[in-house]
Amino acid sequence: MSAHAENLTHDDAHGHESHGALSENNFLGLPNIKLAMWAFLGSECMFFGSLIGTYFFYHGNSLGGPLPKDVFSIGITSISTFLLLMSSLTMALAVDAMKQQKPLTARTFILITAALGACFVGFQVVEFHEFYTEKHLVFAGANASLFGSTFYTMTGFHGTHVTVGVIWLLIMSVLITKKKLVPGKEAVNVEVMGLYWHFVDIVWIVIFTFVYLLEFLK
Amino acid sequence: MASIADFAAAQKPIYHQERPSKTGLLDWLTTVDHKKIGILYGGAGLFWLLIGGLEALLFRIQLARPDQHIFVGDTFNGLVTMHATTMVFLAVMPMIAGFSNYFVPLMIGARDVAFPRMNAFSWWTFFAGSLTINASLLFCGAFPAAGWTGYAPLTTRDFSGMPIDFWWAGLTLLAVSSMVAGVNFVVTILNLRAPGMTLMRVPVLAWMMLVIQFLLAFSFPPVAVGLILLAFDRTFGTVFYATNMGGDPHLWQHLFWLFGHPEVYVLILPSMGIVSEILPVFTRRPLFGHHAVIFSGVFIGFVGFGVWGHHMFTAGMGPIADAAFASTTAIVAIPTGVKIFNWIGTMYNSKMTFPTAMLFAISFIPMFTLGGLSGMMHASPPLDLQQHDTYFVVAHFHYVLVGGALQGLFAGFYFYLPKITGKLMNETLGKIHFWVFLIGFNVTFFPMHMLGNHGMPRRIYTYPADAGWNTENLIATSGVFLMTFATLVFVYNLLTSLKKGKDAGSDPWDANTLEWMTTSPPPVHNFDFTPVVLSERPLWDHKYTPGFEIPVPEKAEEIHMPSPSWKPMWVSGSAGLIIVGLLTFNGVFGIPGWPLCIAGALGIIFSVYAWVTEPV
Numbered sequence: 001m002s003a004h005a006e007n008l009t010h011d012d013a014h015g016h017e018s019h020g021a022l023s024e025n026n027f028l029g030l031p032n033i034k035l036a037m038w039a040f041l042g043s044e045c046m047f048f049g050s051l052i053g054t055y056f057f058y059h060g061n062s063l064g065g066p067l068p069k070d071v072f073s074i075g076i077t078s079i080s081t082f083l084l085l086m087s088s089l090t091m092a093l094a095v096d097a098m099k100q101q102k103p104l105t106a107r108t109f110i111l112i113t114a115a116l117g118a119c120f121v122g123f124q125v126v127e128f129h130e131f132y133t134e135k136h137l138v139f140a141g142a143n144a145s146l147f148g149s150t151f152y153t154m155t156g157f158h159g160t161h162v163t164v165g166v167i168w169l170l171i172m173s174v175l176i177t178k179k180k181l182v183p184g185k186e187a188v189n190v191e192v193m194g195l196y197w198h199f200v201d202i203v204w205i206v207i208f209t210f211v212y213l214l215e216f217l218k
Numbered sequence: 219m220a221s222i223a224d225f226a227a228a229q230k231p232i233y234h235q236e237r238p239s240k241t242g243l244l245d246w247l248t249t250v251d252h253k254k255i256g257i258l259y260g261g262a263g264l265f266w267l268l269i270g271g272l273e274a275l276l277f278r279i280q281l282a283r284p285d286q287h288i289f290v291g292d293t294f295n296g297l298v299t300m301h302a303t304t305m306v307f308l309a310v311m312p313m314i315a316g317f318s319n320y321f322v323p324l325m326i327g328a329r330d331v332a333f334p335r336m337n338a339f340s341w342w343t344f345f346a347g348s349l350t351i352n353a354s355l356l357f358c359g360a361f362p363a364a365g366w367t368g369y370a371p372l373t374t375r376d377f378s379g380m381p382i383d384f385w386w387a388g389l390t391l392l393a394v395s396s397m398v399a400g401v402n403f404v405v406t407i408l409n410l411r412a413p414g415m416t417l418m419r420v421p422v423l424a425w426m427m428l429v430i431q432f433l434l435a436f437s438f439p440p441v442a443v444g445l446i447l448l449a450f451d452r453t454f455g456t457v458f459y460a461t462n463m464g465g466d467p468h469l470w471q472h473l474f475w476l477f478g479h480p481e482v483y484v485l486i487l488p489s490m491g492i493v494s495e496i497l498p499v500f501t502r503r504p505l506f507g508h509h510a511v512i513f514s515g516v517f518i519g520f521v522g523f524g525v526w527g528h529h530m531f532t533a534g535m536g537p538i539a540d541a542a543f544a545s546t547t548a549i550v551a552i553p554t555g556v557k558i559f560n561w562i563g564t565m566y567n568s569k570m571t572f573p574t575a576m577l578f579a580i581s582f583i584p585m586f587t588l589g590g591l592s593g594m595m596h597a598s599p600p601l602d603l604q605q606h607d608t609y610f611v612v613a614h615f616h617y618v619l620v621g622g623a624l625q626g627l628f629a630g631f632y633f634y635l636p637k638i639t640g641k642l643m644n645e646t647l648g649k650i651h652f653w654v655f656l657i658g659f660n661v662t663f664f665p666m667h668m669l670g671n672h673g674m675p676r677r678i679y680t681y682p683a684d685a686g687w688n689t690e691n692l693i694a695t696s697g698v699f700l701m702t703f704a705t706l707v708f709v710y711n712l713l714t715s716l717k718k719g720k721d722a723g724s725d726p727w728d729a730n731t732l733e734w735m736t737t738s739p740p741p742v743h744n745f746d747f748t749p750v751v752l753s754e755r756p757l758w759d760h761k762y763t764p765g766f767e768i769p770v771p772e773k774a775e776e777i778h779m780p781s782p783s784w785k786p787m788w789v790s791g792s793a794g795l796i797i798v799g800l801l802t803f804n805g806v807f808g809i810p811g812w813p814l815c816i817a818g819a820l821g822i823i824f825s826v827y828a829w830v831t832e833p834v
Contacts, residue, residue: 025327025328025409025410025412025413025748026409027409027410027411027413027415028408028409030409032410035332035404035408035409036332036402036405039401039404039405039432040401040435042435043397043401046436046440047440047443049440050439050444050476054443054458057468057469057472058466061464061465061466062463139456140450140454140456140457141454141455142455144456144463145463146458146463146464146465149450149457149458150458153446153447153450153458167823171826171827171830175830175831180831
């Protein structure tokens with residue numbers, strides 16, 4: 001290591017605010033973290049594309065167990081879908097409030113978003129429970145079917161993504177409370193979270209449309 | 219011209235860190251410096267190259283004569299499987315990651331990567347994955363033996379034992395590591411370029427690294443899904459690959475090769491980049507068709523996602539899919555040909571010098587072309603049906619991966635190592651390495667074309683004496699000893715150069731690009747001042763073109779460098795804990811593993827919180 005390092009660590013000129021600015025180069029004029037999120041979402045497209053592709057690759061191949069039409073109840077799932085869509089609205093409002101230097105308003109919307117996301121996950125848990133106990137759609141083991149394995153895996157990974165988002169939102173609200181996440185330069189962190197949240201939402205729109213609704217297309 | 223050195227002497231640039239870097243071993247455990255992580259990747263890659271080579275040596279001894287019984291059955295299969303898995307994921311990929319870590323920020327005039335701690339996370343996750351795959355030898359006394367392609371249902375619990383669990387677990391960790399690294403370097407190359415370095419001024423090697431980072435980020439998710447489904451089948455008893463439940467063996471093949479073919483370009487494009495950097499330096503002229511070389515690399519990356527089906531012509535996809543994949547595969551020849559002609563154009567009628575780096579770069583071209591030509595044969599489904607799973611295919615991809623990728627990386631080592639160590643490698647030993655390796659490589663793999671056309675299948679542990687394969691097999695095995703000797707000469711050369719090598723100075727090859735502007739080895743902050751890039755060959759023009767001198771600022775800039783951190787290792791460790799929990803999910807000695815999964819998940823949440831609140 002350079003001999004200079006030792007002398008400089010006591011330099012108090014830089015507070016905690018300076019983090020993030022590791023290199024002054026910023027060629028595209030976009031924050032690094034935003035660019036990273038877009039690249040990551042591209043990767044996620046391939047991930048969910050593979051999961052949803054697997055579901056349709058096996059669609060109609062099950063040798064036993066219930067069929068999709070036997071288990072889906074569009075009414076209930078429509079409610080949870082509506083809640084998730086509304087959470088995208090509150091997420092957008094949170095991003096906007098942060099940009100307008102209103103961290104406490106942003107925190108309120110973040111918490112509402114997290115609550116809506118948690119409700120969605122709750123609905124999913126109830127749905128899984130009902131499918132398993134009443135409709136006998138089995139994920140694994142002796143009575144498992146291809147529909148069960150692919151359906152639970154695909155929607156389960158989506159639910160996991162929502163859960164990760166909820167935890168992320170909660171951490172963010174703690175950071176805002178502790179004034180470790182402040183408007184200005186760091187508003188982009190909320191915006192990046194918003195990109196993730198909208199993406200997870202869009203994935204659900206795809207799943208709800210193609211997996212659930214199209215089953216009932218006459 | 220001397221102004222850059224004057225600046226360094228006069229200004230004594232200084233940098234600021236939130237916490238000082240640690241020393242000794244702790245420094246290597248907590249470092250977020252892209253150069254140190256590059257050295258770790260490169261060192262690990264070299265280590266596994268030797269292990270993978272040893273595995274090849276062992277099974278080639280088994281195949282040297284007919285009817286031998288030294289390594290038979292699953293022992294042989296394990297050696298073959300681990301040779302390929304090791305060479306692809308643990309040797310060539312980390313060596314590429316090493317070059318990309320060490321040199322990409324230097325080439326584009328940056329001080330580090332965009333996310334230094336994420337970079338450390340990638341490295342530790344890779345480290346955990348490499349150990350996990352090989353841990354099957356320790357815990358099961360056997361290697362995974364289902365081939366590196368791990369075709370399901372062969373890898374399901376009905377047909378394969380515990381070692382495959384270590385295989386999917388390790389590969390899943392490597393997939394996470396590669397996806398994170400891909401995202402990190404995409405941002406680094408696009409956003410951290412020095413002022414004035416427009417995309418067409420980005421060095422070709424950095425460009426090829428950009429292309430492969432997109433390939434890593436977008437091609438690993440499908441195989442990650444395939445591995446997760448395999449893990450679910452093996453751990454929980456789902457039925458994804460259970461053919462008796464309606465499962466289709468095509469599923470794994472599609473998910474694997476949708477990753478597997480872009481992965482081939484991940485392995486070859488960096489070597490193409492290295493060759494494109496070395497040829498102009500030793501021919502003393504710009505790269506012929508510079509932009510065409512870049513665009514053809516990008517084109518190869520795009521097409522790479524549309525050709526995976528040519529691995530599956532024998533799997534019965536149907537004539538329409540076969541025809542489509544045959545056409546897309548044939549298209550790959552066009553951008554590849556563009557590159558080959560541009561390299562030849564660069565060398566044509568020039569005043570070349572021939573240090574070892576240049577020799578490897580030149581021999582890359584015909585050796586890779588041979589592999590490419592036999593590859594084009596496989597684009598034709600009728601021919602492929604004849605050659606599939608024969609030694610002809612083995613010959614093909616070894617010409618591409620050894621004659622191509624590995625020779626390119628060797629060229630890179632001789633060319634770039636002086637920047638890392640500050641010492642030149644011995645040229646005499648280097649030339650011995652080059653000639654023995656080139657001859658040994660051809661002696662090993664050329665006869666395999668004949669073996670394949672004479673019908674010898676891959677992955678058989680022995681063959682009868684009257685099959686007509688005796689001579690070629692004996693020749694092939696003798697070549698392996700030459701390659702082994704050459705590689706040991708290389709390692710000896712590398713290690714002795716650290717102490718005895720001649721001082722390299724900052725620019726030993728009179729080169730073109732920014733990494734040669736700073737000292738060898740570079741200081742922690744890479745550059746004393748942020749260079750402004752005025753042309754495609756900034757350093758060359760700085761030295762030889764009046765009016766293109768890199769402007770030296772009046773005064774030192776404030777430099778903030780990232781602090782060392784334990785958090786990347788915490789997150790990697792927590793991810794590893796989840797994997798161990800899944801491996802032991804159904805219980806080892808009656809103790810269920812699922813609590814480890816929960817502990818790992820909580821560990822990730824806790825360490826990520828510590829990560830984001832830690833000042834850098």
